[in-house]
Amino acid sequence: MTMPASGASPVLEARDLQKRFGDRVAVDGVGFTIAPGETYGLLGPNGAGKTTTISMICGILARDGGTVSVAGQPVDVGTPAAKATIGYVPQDLAIYPDLTARENLSFFARLYGLKRTDAKARIDDVLEVVGLADRAGDRTDQYSGGMKRRLNIAIGLLHRPQLLVLDEPTVGVDPQSRNAILESVEALGREGMAILYTTHYMEEAERLCHRVGIIDTGKIRAEGTRRELVAMVGQRDKVKLSATGDLGAAAQTLAREPGVADATANENGLELIVDDARGLLPRLLQAAADAGLTVSTVEVVEPDLEAVFLHLTGRALRD
Amino acid sequence: MKALAIAGANLTRMGRDRLGLFFVVLLPIILVLYLGLQYGSSFSPKIGVHAEVPGVLGDQLIAGFGEIEPEAWGVVRFADEAALRDAVERGAVDAGLALPDRYDERVRAGETVEVEFLSPAGKVGIGIQETVRGIVAEQAARVRAARFAAAETGGSVGDQLAAVAEIEPTLPDLSVSTETAGSEIFPRELLGFALGAQSQLILFVFITSLTGATQLILTRTLGVSRRMLSTPTSSATILLGEALGRFGVAMIQALIIVIASALAFGVAWGDPLGTAAVVIAFSLVGAGAAMLIGAVASNPEQAGAIGLVGGLGFAAVGGCMVPPEVFPPIMQTISHFTPHAWAIDALRALAVHDANLFGVLPQVGVLAAFAAVLLGLATWRLRAALAG
Ligand SMILES: Nc1ncnc2c1ncn2[C@@H]1O[C@H](COP(=O)(O)OP(=O)(O)OP(=O)(O)O)[C@@H](O)[C@H]1O
Numbered sequence: 001m002t003m004p005a006s007g008a009s010p011v012l013e014a015r016d017l018q019k020r021f022g023d024r025v026a027v028d029g030v031g032f033t034i035a036p037g038e039t040y041g042l043l044g045p046n047g048a049g050k051t052t053t054i055s056m057i058c059g060i061l062a063r064d065g066g067t068v069s070v071a072g073q074p075v076d077v078g079t080p081a082a083k084a085t086i087g088y089v090p091q092d093l094a095i096y097p098d099l100t101a102r103e104n105l106s107f108f109a110r111l112y113g114l115k116r117t118d119a120k121a122r123i124d125d126v127l128e129v130v131g132l133a134d135r136a137g138d139r140t141d142q143y144s145g146g147m148k149r150r151l152n153i154a155i156g157l158l159h160r161p162q163l164l165v166l167d168e169p170t171v172g173v174d175p176q177s178r179n180a181i182l183e184s185v186e187a188l189g190r191e192g193m194a195i196l197y198t199t200h201y202m203e204e205a206e207r208l209c210h211r212v213g214i215i216d217t218g219k220i221r222a223e224g225t226r227r228e229l230v231a232m233v234g235q236r237d238k239v240k241l242s243a244t245g246d247l248g249a250a251a252q253t254l255a256r257e258p259g260v261a262d263a264t265a266n267e268n269g270l271e272l273i274v275d276d277a278r279g280l281l282p283r284l285l286q287a288a289a290d291a292g293l294t295v296s297t298v299e300v301v302e303p304d305l306e307a308v309f310l311h312l313t314g315r316a317l318r319d
Numbered sequence: 320m321k322a323l324a325i326a327g328a329n330l331t332r333m334g335r336d337r338l339g340l341f342f343v344v345l346l347p348i349i350l351v352l353y354l355g356l357q358y359g360s361s362f363s364p365k366i367g368v369h370a371e372v373p374g375v376l377g378d379q380l381i382a383g384f385g386e387i388e389p390e391a392w393g394v395v396r397f398a399d400e401a402a403l404r405d406a407v408e409r410g411a412v413d414a415g416l417a418l419p420d421r422y423d424e425r426v427r428a429g430e431t432v433e434v435e436f437l438s439p440a441g442k443v444g445i446g447i448q449e450t451v452r453g454i455v456a457e458q459a460a461r462v463r464a465a466r467f468a469a470a471e472t473g474g475s476v477g478d479q480l481a482a483v484a485e486i487e488p489t490l491p492d493l494s495v496s497t498e499t500a501g502s503e504i505f506p507r508e509l510l511g512f513a514l515g516a517q518s519q520l521i522l523f524v525f526i527t528s529l530t531g532a533t534q535l536i537l538t539r540t541l542g543v544s545r546r547m548l549s550t551p552t553s554s555a556t557i558l559l560g561e562a563l564g565r566f567g568v569a570m571i572q573a574l575i576i577v578i579a580s581a582l583a584f585g586v587a588w589g590d591p592l593g594t595a596a597v598v599i600a601f602s603l604v605g606a607g608a609a610m611l612i613g614a615v616a617s618n619p620e621q622a623g624a625i626g627l628v629g630g631l632g633f634a635a636v637g638g639c640m641v642p643p644e645v646f647p648p649i650m651q652t653i654s655h656f657t658p659h660a661w662a663i664d665a666l667r668a669l670a671v672h673d674a675n676l677f678g679v680l681p682q683v684g685v686l687a688a689f690a691a692v693l694l695g696l697a698t699w700r701l702r703a704a705l706a707g
């Protein structure tokens with residue numbers, strides 16, 4: 001995953017978003033920016049305020065406070081023109097079940113203001129992108145869950161938005177469709193699209209997102225790259241070596257290696273706590289060999305966002 | 320225009336819904352056909368007749384009822400006039416006709432005779448009265464011709480009547496007067512059908528519009544309306560498009576009923592402009608009511624139930640189930656709280672009293688006000704509901 005060029009002016013700037021429903025504060029001071037070509041993840045459990053945040057960014061829901069601008073234009077409920085820069089893919093399957101995929105696409109193409117001739121070409125393009133070209137004439141109530149999800153995404157791509165907003169786009173799909181969806185999102189990011197991706201699957205956030213905001217009870221609790229987040233909470237990688245030899249002596253030697261915080265022996269081998277397992281691994285294996293150990297397997301356990309979330313909130317990401 | 324795209328999607332979806340199509344297209348046609356058969360051909364009244372020594376002319380007159388097209392009337396003879404009156408009052412016959420004693424003899428003698436038409440108090444069909452008048456008028460015309468001939472030639476009225484009967488087909492003025500009586504019968508006969516078709520029109524257009532609210536609710540609950548709001552489309556345009564969709568469905572159904580009944584059974588709706596104005600105004604009322612239900616109901620089942628109960632209830636109170644003419648005054652007043660009553664008033668005025676567009680402007684105005692209030696309320700409620 002290559003980091004997008006920094007310094008370019010951001011596609012999305014959201015500041016201090018506020019929303020309450022009656023007494024319940026759904027979003028409380030959420031703000032972030034997304035650069036061109038950057039994929040930003042909002043990771044949080046059910047009810048964290050992801051959809052509410054997105055709805056305010058897309059100008060669907062009136063906000064109680066804060067500002068949003070996309071491609072330099074302010075966005076709000078009453079600014080239809082500015083919404084042409086955003087492609088919104090809702091969490092619900094917002095498609096007509098009694099229309100075909102092509103009919104759904106041409107309906108939204110008209111709402112996005114595409115000219116008839118452009119629309120035809122764009123519809124063919126996006127059908128190709130999500131791999132539905134051969135089923136475009138079928139009514140969508142005959143689609144599988146994964147196909148519906150893919151059409152749901154295709155609609156948001158019709159007008160070549162500068163910012164693509166995906167609200168949990170892989171919920172309820174089979175692993176194959178899920179992988180296809182993640183691959184198209186990666187491809188769109190490489191083409192330079194700014195992407196806001198919400199999910200409560202941390203594997204997706206880790207795979208797709210350059211930066212992640214961890215959201216809970218309406219607030220961003222932490223933000224950064226995966227490594228930054230992990231470091232922020234003092235989590236380090238774990239390396240497990242299954243080995244035979246003088247384990248106690250080897251543990252003492254390895255503990256003195258730079259980057260190694262701790263090394264302990266157990267009945268199967270050694271367990272090391274290190275700063276950057278991937279970078280250190282060749283040196284660690286060499287040192288183990290030098291200490292007379294015979295290593296049979298190596299396992300690297302990197303702390304994940306799940307652990308970060310647990311650390312930040314004291315709760316698991318999924319209940 | 321984006322609003323048209325939204326309305327168009329609504330109509331396409333309606334076209335995909337078999338049950339919806341049945342209600343919008345097929346059921347009204349079936350009912351118009353049913354009504355057409357009911358009133359158009361097999362509606363044959365029974366007439367009670369009392370005649371003492373009717374003679375040839377009296378018998379001819381009575382036989383005339385058996386020759387009415389398209390369906391002969393039933394004739395019941397009564398021995399005395401009191402029995403006839405009684406039968407008419409009890410409704411055992413639809414109307415009564417009392418010929419004076421020695422009818423034939425007195426007509427031939429050149430006397431002026433009066434036949435008495437008996438109708439049950441207050442509720443005789445215009446058609447029946449008009450038909451009887453036509454048959455009597457036909458014979459009267461022949462008698463007058465014979466009298467004229469008798470006066471000219473000096474023969475007896477009786478002789479001249481026979482001559483008139485022979486040459487009648489070649490007498491232009493006589494055949495014209497007979498024709499007039501005959502052709503008047505036809506639209507009068509069908510009037511009952513026209514009234515029925517008017518009620519069906521109002522009842523169906525409203526119910527269909529209301530059940531159309533379920534489409535709007537699906538659009539909301541599926542999240543499609545949210546998604547529409549995320550596109551560069553204003554909420555006003557979205558609401559306009561949805562309202563146009565409902566209005567389109569109502570208009571399609573209204574056109575089907577009006578055109579099918581007019582073409583197949585010659586129902587005379589009256590002034591086309593006036594009819595169009597009433598139909599458009601009432602379709603707008605239906606669209607407004609549908610939008611309001613679409614805004615407040617939380618699921619399609621609920622909307623369907625409200626639509627059916629509300630649709631039938633308003634139709635009953637508004638005078639679509641029984642003719643509003645039989646309502647007591649208090650009900651007449653209550654019924655005018657429904658748009659249905661105003662629409663039926665206007666359609667009656669057009670079909671029965673030959674009113675034109677200007678004549679029904681007051682009713683059309685009231686309907687437009689109903690529509691404006693409903694659409695206003697719906698817009699206010701829907702603006703928030705669209706975002707789901
Ligand atoms: N229209 C609404 N009316 C009242 N409360 C709402 C409304 N929409 C959201 N909420 C509340 O706001 C909070 C945030 O909801 P939101 O849908 O933004 O969460 P989310 O992070 O998208 O959750 P999920 O992962 O389940 O989609 C929740 O407590 C929810 O109950």
Ligand SMILES: [Mg+2]
Nearest residue numbers: 050051052091
């Ligand atoms: Mg959500």
